[in-house]
Amino acid sequence: MASSRDRQRKLARAKLDRQLARRAASIRRRRQIQAGVGATVVLALIVLGSAWGLGAFDRDRKPKAAEDVCLWTPQDAGGNTNLKDVGTPPTTGLPTSGIRPMTITTDQGGPITAELDLAGAPCAGASIAHLAGRSFYDNTKCHEITAEGALRCGDPSGTGVGGPTYSFYDENVPAAPAATPAPGQAPAYPKGTVAMVANPPGANGSQFLVFFKDFNPAKPAYPIIGRVTGGLDVVEKIGALPTVDNGTGAKVKPKTDVVVRKLTVGEPTEAPAPAPSSTSGAPSASPSAG
Missing domain, CATH: 2.40.100.10 (Cyclophilin-like)
Known part of the structure; x- marks a missing residue:
């Protein structure tokens, strides 16, 4: 028959195991929360950085200059x-x-x-x-x-x-x-x-x-x-x-x-629809490279 001291030891061990389990669960939850917060912060920084790069926060930024079409x-x-x-x-x-x-x-x-x-x-x-x-x-x-x-x-x-x-x-x-x-x-x-x-x-x-x-x-x-x-x-x-x-x-x-x-x-206008081919030999539509 187990002595009173042995029962006390078992109870104390069980109590310690429960405490350790609760502590481990708490640590896991805290880490999960921290990871979620960190991911959110990183995502927010990415969004803010992209917006800044596109000039969302620069009221004085000039529009991008038009690109050259021709070189003379x-x-x-x-x-x-x-x-x-x-x-x-x-x-x-x-x-x-x-x-x-x-x-x-x-x-x-x-x-x-x-x-x-x-x-x-x-x-x-x-x-x-x-x-x-x-x-x-x-x-x-x-x-x-x-x-x-x-x-x-x-x-x-x-x-x-x-x-x-x-x-x-x-x-x-x-x-x-x-x-x-x-x-x-x-x-x-x-x-x-x-x-x-x-x-x-x-x-x-x-x-x-x-x-x-x-x-x-x-x-x-x-x-x-x-x-x-x-x-x-x-x-x-x-x-x-x-x-x-x-x-x-x-x-x-x-x-x-x-x-x-x-x-x-004259001034630029939209190109007309191609006309049916003729037998005169003249091109029937705006020429383009073959």
Whole structure:
């Protein structure tokens, strides 16, 4: 029979075990609460830090500057006296969708109208609008009828190396045609295409081509910037003019001067829905790179 002392020891041991168990449970609950509070604090700090980084607490913070759309590279007018300084277009806030209407009035007949493709060539559109707004093209000559079947205009000096005192990179150059084109596949430059042309290639300025024939080179190099919408018959008439040597051995200079009396560019508008394909050979929608 257990003695009184043994029972007291067992009771004391049981009491101690209960105390230890309660203490362990209390410690676990305290740790859980601390962990929960810590996680909440960390989450709150993350949220506050993100809000601060985004300027939620900075009343004086200026809005982020608009990113540049185009880069205008300065050209040395001292090294090329055929360049004409009329300033440079803006670099930000330029439209990158829709079209700009362009009208070319020559001494060869009715006006030639075109659409500049702002989605495919926003910098070309901005440049031509800037130059047109400063009468850069007015009373200049289209100095070449090229072997590729295009009228070359936009050089006030008529030398082929003139332009503004800035240049910009190629945009919207078509992909090379397939080795075996599919039947009915459009050429890289359909009749009516408007494209930039530069000397040297890639340093675009003010000169452009208006194609009066389809042109499908193995390696396209001219950035497409728009399409003729009216007066293509005038372009074809000019393209049929006889040509003479331009002084370099190339028989590309129109025998009769072709003068651009005025070139204007309108405000940007939304691009119209593509028209059904026609049989005239003129592009039926705003050109884009293939």
